[in-house]
Amino acid sequence: MGGLYRLVVHHDRSGRPILDTAEWDFLEDEIAPSSVNPSLWRQARLNREHGLYELVPGPYQVRGYDLANLSLVRGEGGWIVIDPLTSTETARAAMDLVREHLGDRPVSAVIYTHSHIDHVAGLAGVLEPEEIAAGRVPIVAPQGFLEEAVSENVLAGPAMTRRASYMYGNFLPRGVEGQVDCGLGRSVPSGSISLVAPTHEITATGEELTLDGVRIVFQLTPDSEAPAEMMFHFPDLRTLCAAENCTSVMHNLYTLRGAQVRDALAWSKYINESLRLFGDSTDVVFASHNWPRIGSDDVREYLRTQRDTYRYLHDQTLRLANKGFVGAEIAEQLDLPATLAGEFGNRGYYGTVSHNVKAVYQRYFGWFDGNPANLHPLPPEPAAAKYVEYMGGTGAVLARARQDFEAGEYRWVAQVVNHVVFADPGNTEARELQAAALEQLGFQAESGPWRNFYLSGALELRRPTPEQRAGGGGGGAGRSPLMQAMTVEMVFDLLGARLDGPLADGTSLALGWSFPDAGEQWTLRVEHGALNCWPVLDDDVDATVTLTREALIAVLVDASPIPAAVEDGTVAIEGDSDALDRLLALLDGPNRSFTIIEP
Numbered sequence: 001m002g003g004l005y006r007l008v009v010h011h012d013r014s015g016r017p018i019l020d021t022a023e024w025d026f027l028e029d030e031i032a033p034s035s036v037n038p039s040l041w042r043q044a045r046l047n048r049e050h051g052l053y054e055l056v057p058g059p060y061q062v063r064g065y066d067l068a069n070l071s072l073v074r075g076e077g078g079w080i081v082i083d084p085l086t087s088t089e090t091a092r093a094a095m096d097l098v099r100e101h102l103g104d105r106p107v108s109a110v111i112y113t114h115s116h117i118d119h120v121a122g123l124a125g126v127l128e129p130e131e132i133a134a135g136r137v138p139i140v141a142p143q144g145f146l147e148e149a150v151s152e153n154v155l156a157g158p159a160m161t162r163r164a165s166y167m168y169g170n171f172l173p174r175g176v177e178g179q180v181d182c183g184l185g186r187s188v189p190s191g192s193i194s195l196v197a198p199t200h201e202i203t204a205t206g207e208e209l210t211l212d213g214v215r216i217v218f219q220l221t222p223d224s225e226a227p228a229e230m231m232f233h234f235p236d237l238r239t240l241c242a243a244e245n246c247t248s249v250m251h252n253l254y255t256l257r258g259a260q261v262r263d264a265l266a267w268s269k270y271i272n273e274s275l276r277l278f279g280d281s282t283d284v285v286f287a288s289h290n291w292p293r294i295g296s297d298d299v300r301e302y303l304r305t306q307r308d309t310y311r312y313l314h315d316q317t318l319r320l321a322n323k324g325f326v327g328a329e330i331a332e333q334l335d336l337p338a339t340l341a342g343e344f345g346n347r348g349y350y351g352t353v354s355h356n357v358k359a360v361y362q363r364y365f366g367w368f369d370g371n372p373a374n375l376h377p378l379p380p381e382p383a384a385a386k387y388v389e390y391m392g393g394t395g396a397v398l399a400r401a402r403q404d405f406e407a408g409e410y411r412w413v414a415q416v417v418n419h420v421v422f423a424d425p426g427n428t429e430a431r432e433l434q435a436a437a438l439e440q441l442g443f444q445a446e447s448g449p450w451r452n453f454y455l456s457g458a459l460e461l462r463r464p465t466p467e468q469r470a471g472g473g474g475g476g477a478g479r480s481p482l483m484q485a486m487t488v489e490m491v492f493d494l495l496g497a498r499l500d501g502p503l504a505d506g507t508s509l510a511l512g513w514s515f516p517d518a519g520e521q522w523t524l525r526v527e528h529g530a531l532n533c534w535p536v537l538d539d540d541v542d543a544t545v546t547l548t549r550e551a552l553i554a555v556l557v558d559a560s561p562i563p564a565a566v567e568d569g570t571v572a573i574e575g576d577s578d579a580l581d582r583l584l585a586l587l588d589g590p591n592r593s594f595t596i597i598e599p
């Protein structure tokens, strides 16, 4: 390969590049450097290829413009766009490429394969605002799409975002000693995002739609790779879209940014169902990441190995758990069988056998391994102080750890020096040694997210100030545009998760809410340090607030000043005018740059 054209996508507002493929030019070399696992290097070189691809006999994909792929199927009057990428800018750049090579055709339909934002948030780059507002272009999504898209990213959003910056290596320099790839794709673009609700939800497997003259048969796969997800088949094109259930990686049963554990058994059964439903009538299978498989034998073999990868992880974890082994022990014993591990598409570029085994264990048994010694251990800081004291003090621990580092025992060094860092975070020698151990683990990792986690930890150990931790961007204090799509109940639930429970204990507060725009009325009560809500207006509330849902988000989530909102008429309060202020005084904001590798 080589000679890839340089692609630069600029940010709409700031003009700074959000994607510049020249940053990954170091991958030109076919031979992996000693600081990158050769298997990950190979995957990174494949993910680095970008452009417009035609999948025989007709669907197209724009790959390498984003973490995800934008796929297109030619309809009678325009394009059916599948998954409009992560940001407006990358999606627009992808559509420009399509127009440049295939002519100017309108977008006649959009399909969201699932509820993760790298497949939906770039819609404004695919449809014009007037088209979105008019609602004439059908947007098709799996059942439960909107609730899942919002809930996964909002309630636990700040913590997940901070952890995701480690997982995707957001603050790492690109290069042979930095971010190389994410396994699933090159990197996550920044840029403008939005969330537009679907116009049609698929509610059953077997449902068939004709969009712009193209027949599509849907297969619902909830609780697979995402809580709301679907695969679908184009019978006249003999093509299957596998969404994100079959990509060219072993995917995550648990994602390290933090999310609910996925159902490996259901996932595997869906792929099996897909084989039965569509296997004999499919010559091409494509996905929302990585590259397609072409040719009916290859398609079926690919689906079988993907199915069996998740099935094997599930069944073998339970077999060993039922002999009494705990997650950490099973993860050491299991590997994929050679017939699966020998296929590049099943390798742990994104998920790993190690953390997926622990995910299966967690799904069935939770965090507790059953050993009472682990039921109520000391938390990291006091435990670290005790460990270091018992081991003869910082100097003694570091001397031994240095010997183990020289012997290549990086996993152990990271485990033991972590105690020194947690006992004495200002100890530069300990931080340096810990960073060196994490760095070696990162250099060895086959998984993109493992590499990014290790190297992000090393980076923060070496540059420990909070400003550097936050990386000068990302996270941010502003609200996510995804919040626009929140229902009233979601806003109240978010509020509940921000309530300072100990502070609120002893306070009894009842607020009524009236939303003339949505025709809804709600009651919100705080008692016993907990917040509850229900969609009826009680008659014994302290005050009733009349406003729009938009104003609710502004006041409760953005903390817009209430007097100004009352002044301009956006908010009207009837009854005890201080009640709303008392509620707001009980809220506690998140910390978006909390520490991870130190106390």
Ligand SMILES: [Zn+2]
Residues within 6 Å of the ligand: 068, 116, 118, 119, 244, 288, 289
């Ligand atoms: Zn994705």
